[in-house]
Amino acid sequence: EYTDPHCDGKQTIVHLFEWKWADIALECERFLSKKGFCGVQVSPANEHIYKDSAPWWQRYQPISYKLQSRSGTEAEFVDMVNRCRAVGVRIYVDVVVNHMAGLGQSGVGSAGSNFNSDNYDFPGVPFTREHFHPHCEIKNYGDPNEVRNCYLVALTDLDQHNDYVRDKIAEFLNHLIDLGVAGFRVDAAKHMWPADISAIQQRLKDLPEGGRPMFYHEVIDQGGEPIKTQEYTGLGYVTEFRYSIKIGQAVQNFDQLGNVVDFGWGMTDSGHAFVFVDNHDNQRGHGGGGSIMTFKRPREYRMATAYLLANDYGFTRVMSSYDFHSSDQGPPSSGGQNIKDVTINGDGSCGNGWICEHRWPSIGNMVAFRNAVAGTSKQNFYLQNNEVAFSRGNKGFFAMAKNGHMDKTLQTGLPAGDYCNLITECRTKVTVDGSGNAHIVINDPNEPVLAIIVGGPS
Numbered sequence: 001e002y003t004d005p006h007c008d009g010k011q012t013i014v015h016l017f018e019w020k021w022a023d024i025a026l027e028c029e030r031f032l033s034k035k036g037f038c039g040v041q042v043s044p045a046n047e048h049i050y051k052d053s054a055p056w057w058q059r060y061q062p063i064s065y066k067l068q069s070r071s072g073t074e075a076e077f078v079d080m081v082n083r084c085r086a087v088g089v090r091i092y093v094d095v096v097v098n099h100m101a102g103l104g105q106s107g108v109g110s111a112g113s114n115f116n117s118d119n120y121d122f123p124g125v126p127f128t129r130e131h132f133h134p135h136c137e138i139k140n141y142g143d144p145n146e147v148r149n150c151y152l153v154a155l156t157d158l159d160q161h162n163d164y165v166r167d168k169i170a171e172f173l174n175h176l177i178d179l180g181v182a183g184f185r186v187d188a189a190k191h192m193w194p195a196d197i198s199a200i201q202q203r204l205k206d207l208p209e210g211g212r213p214m215f216y217h218e219v220i221d222q223g224g225e226p227i228k229t230q231e232y233t234g235l236g237y238v239t240e241f242r243y244s245i246k247i248g249q250a251v252q253n254f255d256q257l258g259n260v261v262d263f264g265w266g267m268t269d270s271g272h273a274f275v276f277v278d279n280h281d282n283q284r285g286h287g288g289g290g291s292i293m294t295f296k297r298p299r300e301y302r303m304a305t306a307y308l309l310a311n312d313y314g315f316t317r318v319m320s321s322y323d324f325h326s327s328d329q330g331p332p333s334s335g336g337q338n339i340k341d342v343t344i345n346g347d348g349s350c351g352n353g354w355i356c357e358h359r360w361p362s363i364g365n366m367v368a369f370r371n372a373v374a375g376t377s378k379q380n381f382y383l384q385n386n387e388v389a390f391s392r393g394n395k396g397f398f399a400m401a402k403n404g405h406m407d408k409t410l411q412t413g414l415p416a417g418d419y420c421n422l423i424t425e426c427r428t429k430v431t432v433d434g435s436g437n438a439h440i441v442i443n444d445p446n447e448p449v450l451a452i453i454v455g456g457p458s
């Protein structure tokens with residue numbers, strides 16, 4: 001049961017996809033701590049293959065568990081963890097332990113280790129032939145044995161049933177725990193047996209500050225396959241991909257906003273659901289049947305993410321991307337394996353090809369809303385003519401207008417008083433009268449969201 005995010009009540013992680021460690025440290029200090037983010041999901045920090053075209057997925061082909069990657073050295077990683085922790089922002093590491101590099105690859109990895117996948121030779125760990133499953137390719141996702149014991153697109157599949165393999169993976173995660181990380185995203189968890197993941201978890205230390213590391217498992221279950229998210233809820237949070245589809249559809253047809261949590265679809269219970277609008281893979285067009293919203297449709301994306309953060313379901317992650325034109329394209333680079341710095345413009349947006357969705361007002365300012373209303377349920381639900389609004393207990397009130405305009409008196413469930421609209425950073429306010437009613441006005445097609453909280457600025 002690793003479901004406590006250890007975030008002092010903060011509710012949202014941001015995925016700073018492919019950011020360098022030095023840039024993440026700066027973002028913790030200048031933005032994430034001020035906005036109340038729980039933490040950062042960082043790209044895989046272990047040694048990975050270098051491919052000439054430097055596709056983003058090269059980081060998902062491990063060579064060893066040495067902490068030197070395209071994002072920086074171990075020293076830079078340690079500095080990032082310390083500086084983020086110093087301002088109350090935790091680090092969650094994306095760990096790739098289902099496999100090592102793909103067959104047909106050999107050479108030197110990002111930490112200088114030699115390897116040869118066809119010989120199952122990974123001296124940087126070390127792993128050798130007996131630590132891997134025999135080669136068969138996953139062809140039938142309808143067979144849970146094949147999905148776990150065969151190779152995903154020729155990626156050399158580790159045998160997590162093997163004690164030595166369990167020990168080496170645990171050693172990797174314990175090293176990260178010693179450095180101060182708060183938990184892990186388990187990449188491709190669907191391709192590992194829950195019992196094997198559990199055996200590895202049992203080899204892990206408590207966090208230095210006490211408590212168990214937080215886990216969230218990547219299980220791509222969109223229904224239709226025998227492997228279900230529920231098989232992994234005993235091990236922590238589990239990614240709920242159907243919610244991304246539901247929210248993506250609902251911002252295009254507001255009538256569906258009342259039914260984005262649909263247990264009829266087999267969706268994971270809220271206490272174990274790890275939820276998001278898009279992720280680093282499906283924002284590139286894989287899966288989701290075209291209903292996945294990304295930064296490429298800014299208005300719909302802001303509404304989808306604002307609703308993700310306002311709704312009373314799951315533990316939330318906000319995606320932060322770089323611009324791309326082809327699905328394999330890596331992060332902004334001046335060439336080779338270089339990654340460009342993240343630059344911050346005068347208006348708070350990012351430059352150098354970084355999108356920084358987490359800094360968009362309807363997104364970054366909703367993080368404080370979600371923290372303030374944690375643990376409360378939706379009430380006073382209002383949904384008509386492309387407008388939605390609801391209160392969260394008596395702690396907060398949220399409204400959103402598909403066309404950017406709303407002018408309606410509604411019950412907010414809040415005590416009388418003047419409240420800042422968090423989204424406009426107080427440039428607009430709301431007065432709640434003695435009966436809890438307020439005149440709700442939205443007039444911004446770009447940020448068509450209003451959010452107020454008790455105890456917020458006024």
Ligand SMILES: O=C(NCCCOc1c(-c2ccc(O)c(O)c2)oc2cc(O)cc(O)c2c1=O)[C@@H]1CCCN1C(=O)/C=C/c1ccc(O)c(O)c1
Binds near residue numbers: 057188220281
């Ligand atoms: O066409 C591709 N892959 C085949 C379709 C996507 O399949 C993959 C899935 C996958 C997709 C759908 C599923 O239902 C599923 O159970 C697994 O998970 C991965 C996880 C990894 O750590 C590394 C990978 O290369 C993959 C992968 O190729 C391209 C070229 C190689 C990498 N890649 C990719 O597209 C890379 C995708 C990728 C990489 C990292 C991820 O965490 C991820 O979710 C997807």
Ligand SMILES: [Ca+2]
Binds near residue numbers: 098149150192
């Ligand atoms: Ca496997």
